[in-house]
Each structure stands twice: as structure tokens, then as C-alpha cells.
Amino acid sequence: MAPSLSKFATRRTLAGAVAVSTLIWILRNRSRRWMSKKTKNQWPINNDIQYIIKEEKPKSPKAQVNAVFFRRLYQLLKIGIPGVLSPEFGFLFLVATALVGRTLCDLWLINKATLLETSIVNMNRVLFRRYLLHLFGLVPIIAIVNNILKYALSEMKLRLRTNITRNLVDDYLKGFTYYKMSNLDNRIANPDQLLTTDIDKFCESCTDLYSNIAKPLLDIGLYVYRLTTTIGGQTPLIILSYLVIAGTCLTHLRKPIGTMTVKEQRLEGEYRHINSRLIVNSEEIAFYGGNNREKLTLLTSFHKLVTHLRKFLEFKALMGIVDNYVGKYFATIIGFYAVSIPFFQENHSVLSGTPDHRFRLYYTYGRMLVKLAEAIGRLVVAGRELTRLAGFTARVTEIKMVLDDLNAGKYERTMISDYKDKVIGYPGKGKIVPRDNIIRFDNVPLVTPNGDVLVKELSFEVKSGMNVLICGPNGCGKSSMFRILGELWPVWSGTITKPPRGKLFYIPQRPYMTLGTLRDQIIYPHTKEEMKRRGNINDEDLKKFLELVQLTHLLDRESLVNNEKEGWDAVADWMDVLSGGEKQRIAMARLFYHKPQFAILDECTSAVSVDVEDSMYRYCRQENITLFTVSHRRSLWKHHEYYLHMDGRGSYEFKPIEQDTIEFGS
Numbered sequence: 325m326a327p328s329l330s331k332f333a334t335r336r337t338l339a340g341a342v343a344v345s346t347l348i349w350i351l352r353n354r355s356r357r358w359m360s361k362k363t364k365n366q367w368p369i370n371n372d373i374q375y376i377i378k379e380e381k382p383k384s385p386k387a388q389v390n391a392v393f394f395r396r397l398y399q400l401l402k403i404g405i406p407g408v409l410s411p412e413f414g415f416l417f418l419v420a421t422a423l424v425g426r427t428l429c430d431l432w433l434i435n436k437a438t439l440l441e442t443s444i445v446n447m448n449r450v451l452f453r454r455y456l457l458h459l460f461g462l463v464p465i466i467a468i469v470n471n472i473l474k475y476a477l478s479e480m481k482l483r484l485r486t487n488i489t490r491n492l493v494d495d496y497l498k499g500f501t502y503y504k505m506s507n508l509d510n511r512i513a514n515p516d517q518l519l520t521t522d523i524d525k526f527c528e529s530c531t532d533l534y535s536n537i538a539k540p541l542l543d544i545g546l547y548v549y550r551l552t553t554t555i556g557g558q559t560p561l562i563i564l565s566y567l568v569i570a571g572t573c574l575t576h577l578r579k580p581i582g583t584m585t586v587k588e589q590r591l592e593g594e595y596r597h598i599n600s601r602l603i604v605n606s607e608e609i610a611f612y613g614g615n616n617r618e619k620l621t622l623l624t625s626f627h628k629l630v631t632h633l634r635k636f637l638e639f640k641a642l643m644g645i646v647d648n649y650v651g652k653y654f655a656t657i658i659g660f661y662a663v664s665i666p667f668f669q670e671n672h673s674v675l676s677g678t679p680d681h682r683f684r685l686y687y688t689y690g691r692m693l694v695k696l697a698e699a700i701g702r703l704v705v706a707g708r709e710l711t712r713l714a715g716f717t718a719r720v721t722e723i724k725m726v727l728d729d730l731n732a733g734k735y736e737r738t739m740i741s742d743y744k745d746k747v748i749g750y751p752g753k754g755k756i757v758p759r760d761n762i763i764r765f766d767n768v769p770l771v772t773p774n775g776d777v778l779v780k781e782l783s784f785e786v787k788s789g790m791n792v793l794i795c796g797p798n799g800c801g802k803s804s805m806f807r808i809l810g811e812l813w814p815v816w817s818g819t820i821t822k823p824p825r826g827k828l829f830y831i832p833q834r835p836y837m838t839l840g841t842l843r844d845q846i847i848y849p850h851t852k853e854e855m856k857r858r859g860n861i862n863d864e865d866l867k868k869f870l871e872l873v874q875l876t877h878l879l880d881r882e883s884l885v886n887n888e889k890e891g892w893d894a895v896a897d898w899m900d901v902l903s904g905g906e907k908q909r910i911a912m913a914r915l916f917y918h919k920p921q922f923a924i925l926d927e928c929t930s931a932v933s934v935d936v937e938d939s940m941y942r943y944c945r946q947e948n949i950t951l952f953t954v955s956h957r958r959s960l961w962k963h964h965e966y967y968l969h970m971d972g973r974g975s976y977e978f979k980p981i982e983q984d985t986i987e988f989g990s
């Protein structure tokens with residue numbers, strides 16, 4: 325036994341054993357390390373991380389290839405291609421022409437290749453050279469046609485995108501639709517995703533589909549014609565029947581793709597939204613050290629997206645096998661069968677002539693057949709893109725539908741309370757009457773977008789020169805009243821009499837700085853051109869407003885930093901550059917510039933020192949700007965003649981401020 329064992333114990337076997345053991349040891353170590361890494365990098369899949377994306381379960385619109393889809397597609401394409409005389413239609417025509425050109429080039433190539441091959445088989449050098457020369461001379465034309473097609477398709481996509489984006493952005497920024505979409509309605513959570521990526525994908529899918537359907541259709545028409553006139557109608561008929569049957573079955577199998585595309589876009593939007601929130605609130609998060617919590621939210625959203633993408637990928641892979649089989653290979657088998665029919669028939673015209681002639685015919689028809697099968701395959705596969713397009717169409721239609729509804733004053737939101745109350749009414753039942761120098765609430769309820777009633781009926785009247793202080797506990801409805809006054813929230817019943825929008829100026833709790841120059845911050849929302857058109861105000865006046873809010877140093881600083889004569893043209897992200905108090909002071913300078921009839925000041929000076937605040941209020945009164953102030957500061961009472969106190973339980977009182985009035989606040 326021992327000698328037989330020692331036979332195996334050669335140097336090579338020993339080296340092999342050592343190598344195998346080392347490999348096993350390395351693998352074990354690696355798998356252990358991988359396991360520990362895996363637990364470290366695990367997804368936060370438990371339900372600890374919850375975040376609200378306000379979109380409700382999408383009950384509509386469904387994304388399937390059906391009559392509804394074609395109607396929606398038609399409506400969107402009407403926006404993208406405004407008319408037969410539009411340049412968009414011209415590009416559509418150019419693409420069609422280039423596609424015809426491509427097909428003719430293909431036909432010509434088939435013909436030339438067959439002749440070339442025949443000349444090789446027949447060892448005819450003269451003919452071979454001639455055909456080769458033909459090929460050499462005409463191939464550049466094919467290259468040009470190909471690239472004209474590419475360019476026309478890309479330009480068409482760009483034009484479609486431009487027209488649809490313009491249309492939707494016009495609707496989105498009409499009135500306060502952008503505000504209403506996120507605050508009064510919860511059908512759409514991420515309009516940014518819809519207005520950017522989804523429109524782009526819709527246009528891409530449209531143009532892809534146009535070329536993927538138009539070219540095969542053209543090919544099929546041409547080859548069917550050529551084949552029918554030469555070898556009879558039976559061959560093309562078999563192939564076309566196959567196309568109809570296969571297409572119907574595949575369309576049915578692909579149904580889930582549309583819905584999955586909609587979900588993919590929704591999850592992409594959600595992930596993008598969470599990322600941008602992190603950027604917007606980076607300073608606050610950094611101070612709290614909220615990295616880990618934010619990372620968990622981000623990863624939860626990403627995990628949801630990836631899980632869906634994987635499921636989608638698996639489905640697409642499975643469908644790909646079926647598509648390939650049905651659309652490509654089985655179509656070729658059917659094609660071979662169909663083209664063989666005339667050759668096995670007695671007395672068919674193709675059977676006349678020499679075998680060489682028959683061979684050449686078979687070669688030409690065979691090539692055409694392969695092209696026909698390819699075209700059918702592409703058409704069948706294009707059905708997949710059609711289902712994806714149904715998804716994008718549903719998304720873009722959704723935003724269009726919601727925008728139309730919002731512009732027509734229709735909102736959809738889960739309501740807490742039953743609002744079929746006579747006093748409270750319904751959104752939009754109340755009236756707004758425009759009139760200068762007066763603000764009057766006549767039995768107007770304060771209702772939140774959720775249907776929560778803060779005050780059942782509010783009635784008071786303020787004329788120009790009557791400065792009013794609004795007070796009450798947190799959440800009693802002070803800002804809500806302004807939202808209704810500013811026409812952001814609908815009036816549920818009663819009547820509001822007030823000057824037109826331009827004569828009321830609202831300064832919110834959170835100051836807003838626009839992207840642009842320092843001048844733009846003061847004159848917002850006017851542009852420099854509008855400021856010039858107003859005529860009576862120039863940069864010197866703006867400087868005076870800066871002096872009033874004690875911010876002239878900003879102008880000097882920017883002039884120094886920018887090394888320019890004037891700091892007014894300094895561009896920065898003012899939201900980040902300015903301190904909280906500076907932003908509030910800029911907002912007051914903005915008020916001085918606009919000089920409205922009424923100023924609504926919603927705790928907009930909370931970060932400004934009392935003395936500066938005092939001088940700013942005095943200037944407002946001197947300029948006859950009537951104040952509507954929300955503030956918890958007792959020091960501001962002296963600038964007002966009336967007060968409106970809401971108690972947070974639905975009651976309020978509107979009274980003149982007198983010597984014995986108890987002043988609320990700190």
C-alpha cells in the first residue's frame with residue numbers, strides 16, 4: 325500500500341495540493357471579508373425609513389397600447405408638430421425622404437452584390453471590375469443618406485421637445501400653477517422630473533419609433549411589391565400573416581412594459597427629488613450632522629429604484645428572448661419556407677431558364693426575403709418601443725391634464741373634513757372683487773388645502789392708511805389668510821374685495837433671493853428692462869433703499885470684489901451669500917422699490933434688529949404703504965392702528981388698538 329501511495333506523492337502532485345489548499349484558503353478569506361462588507365453595505369430595507377412623496381397611487385392614466393394611448397399621443401403630437409406648414413413637418417418629410425433613399429440604396433446594393441458575386445463565380449474579371457467600380461462610386465451616397473437621416477431625426481426630436489416643453493412650461497408658470505401643483509393638489513409629486521427627463525424621453529421614443537416603424541413599413545411595402553410581381557402573391561401573404569399574428573401576440577405579452585416605464589420614471593423622480601433636497605438644505609443638515617439619516621433616506625429611495633429596475637430588466641430580458649425568437653429567427657424560417665414555394669411548384673415562371681439563371685433569381689429573392697424578414701422583425705420589435713412610448717405618453721399626458729385642471733381651478737386632494745357645509749362652501753365658490761385702496765373679507769372661511777377649517781367665517785374691512793397687526797398662536801391661520809388674500813389658495817365662500825395683485829406686495833417668512841445680480845434682488849420680480857421702463861427709478865434710488873435698510877456696505881463690498889465701478893451687476897447665489905437678516909432687509913428694500921398700496925409682512929423682520937426694523941416701518945408709513953403685519957414682537961404694535969387676533973380655536977377679533985389694549989407677544 326505504502327509504495328503505491330508514494331507513487332502519487334510526486335513533486336507535481338504535492339505542488340498541486342499546495343496550490344489547491346492555498347486557493348481554498350484565499351477564497352474562504354475573501355468570502356468572509358465579502359460577507360462582512362455586505363452586512364456593512366446592506367440596504368436600509370426595513371420600514372424604519374419613511375418619507376413622504378406626496379404623489380398618490382397613480383390610478384390614472386394607464387399606460388397601454390390602446391385607443392386611449394393613440395388619442396393621447398395624437399394630442400401631444402399636435403403640440404409638437406403644430407401644422408403641415410411648420411418646420412417640424414418639414415423635418416418629418418425629410419426623414420421620410422431619407423428613409424426612402426435608404427431603402428432604394430439597399431435595393432441597389434442587393435442588386436449590385438448579386439451581380440458582383442455572379443461575376444466572381446463566373447470568373448469574369450471585366451464585369452467584376454466594372455461592378456466594383458460602381459460600388460466604389462456610389463457607396464459615399466449611402467453614407468450621406470445615412471447621416472442626413474440621423475441629423476433629421478435628432479433635429480425632429482429637438483423640435484418636438486422644444487414645442488412640448490414651451491407649451492407645458494407656459495401652463496406651469498401661468499398664474500400660480502407651479503405653487504398649486506405642489507400645495508393644493510397631490511396628483512404629481514415631481515413636476516421637475518416630468519418637465520425635464522420625461523418629456524425628453526417621450527420625444528426620443530417618438531422619433532425612434534417613427535424611424536423604426538416607417539423604415540420597416542417602407543421596406544415591407546417595397547419588397548412585397550417586388551416579390552409579388554416576380555414570384556407571385558403567396559410568399560408575401562404568408563409573411564404578412566405571420567407579421568399580424570406575431571405582432572398581436574407580442575403586444576399582448578408586452579403590456580406590463582408601459583406600467584413599468586411609468587413606475588421607473590416616478591421612482592427616478594423621487595430619487596432625484598431627495599438628492600436635490602440634500603443640496604438645498606445642506607447647511608442645516610451639516611449643522612445637525614444628519615449625514616447618516618439622510619444617507620438612509622437616499623439609499624432607501626435608491627434601493628426602491630434599483631429593485632424596480634432589476635425587475636424591469638429581468639422582464640425585458642425574458643421578453644427579449646421571445647422577441648428575438650418570434651421577430652428574428654422564426655420570421656427567417658417562415659421566410660425561407662415562403663420563398664421556397666415557387667421553386668417547388670411545377671410550371672412556375674422562376675423555373676424556366678438555366679440553373680444558373682434560377683440560382684441568380686433565388687439569390688436575389690433570397691436577399692430580398694432576408695431584408696423582408698429583417699423589416700418584419702424590426703417592426704415586431706418596434707412594438708416594444710411602442711409600449712414604452714405608451715408609458716412616457718401617460719406621464720406627459722398626466723402633467724398636461726393636471727396643469728389644465730389647475731388652470732381651470734380644479735384640485736384633487738385628500739380632504740380631512742367633510743366640506744359640504746353651507747357656510748364653508750367649496751373651493752372656488754367664493755368671489756374676489758377688485759377695488760383699489762381697500763381690503764374687505766366678507767364671511768370668508770379660512771380653509772387649508774386639506775379641508776381643515778381654521779376660521780369658519782372671517783369678516784373685516786381695512787382701508788388705505790389703516791395699518792393692521794395680525795396676531796395669534798402658531799398655526800391659527802395667519803399666513804393662511806394671506807395665502808387666500810394672495811389668491812394662492814381658493815376662496816371657499818363669501819367675498820374678498822381687494823386691489824389687483826400688482827398693488828399688494830407680500831413679503832414671506834422665508835426670504836427668497838433670485839438667481840442674478842445684486843440689482844435683481846432689489847427689483848425682483850422686475851427685470852432691469854422693466855425698471856428702466858418705469859422711468860422714475862435708477863440705480864441711485866436703489867442705493868437709497870439700501871441705505872434705508874442699512875446695507876450699503878454690500879454694494880461697496882461687491883464693487884471691491886468684482887473690481888468694477890458698480891457692484892449692482894455682481895452676480896452670486898444670493899440665497900447662500902447673504903445672512904438671514906441681510907436677506908430680510910433686502911426683502912424690505914424690495915418693498916420700498918415697488919411701493920405698493922398694501923404691504924403684507926409675514927414675520928419678515930424676525931432676524932432684523934429692533935432699531936433697524938423700527939426705521940423701516942417708519943419709512944413705509946411715511947410712503948403711505950398700508951401695513952398688514954404678522955409679528956410676535958410687541959415693539960411693532962406702535963406702527964399699527966388696528967389688530968386682528970385669532971385665538972387658534974376658530975374665533976377672532978378685529979379692533980382698533982387703544983391705550984388699554986393688551987399687547988400680545990414678546
Ligand SMILES: Nc1ncnc2c1ncn2[C@@H]1O[C@H](COP(=O)(O)OP(=O)(O)OP(=O)(O)O)[C@@H](O)[C@H]1O
Binds near residue numbers: 772773797799804805
Ligand atoms: N399647504 C398646506 N396644506 C395643508 N395644511 C396646511 C398647509 N399650509 C398650512 N397648513 C396648516 O394650516 C394651519 C395654519 O397654518 P398657517 O401657516 O396659517 O399658521 P400661522 O398662523 O401663520 O402660524 P405661524 O405663527 O407658526 O406662522 C396649520 O395647522 C398648518 O399645518
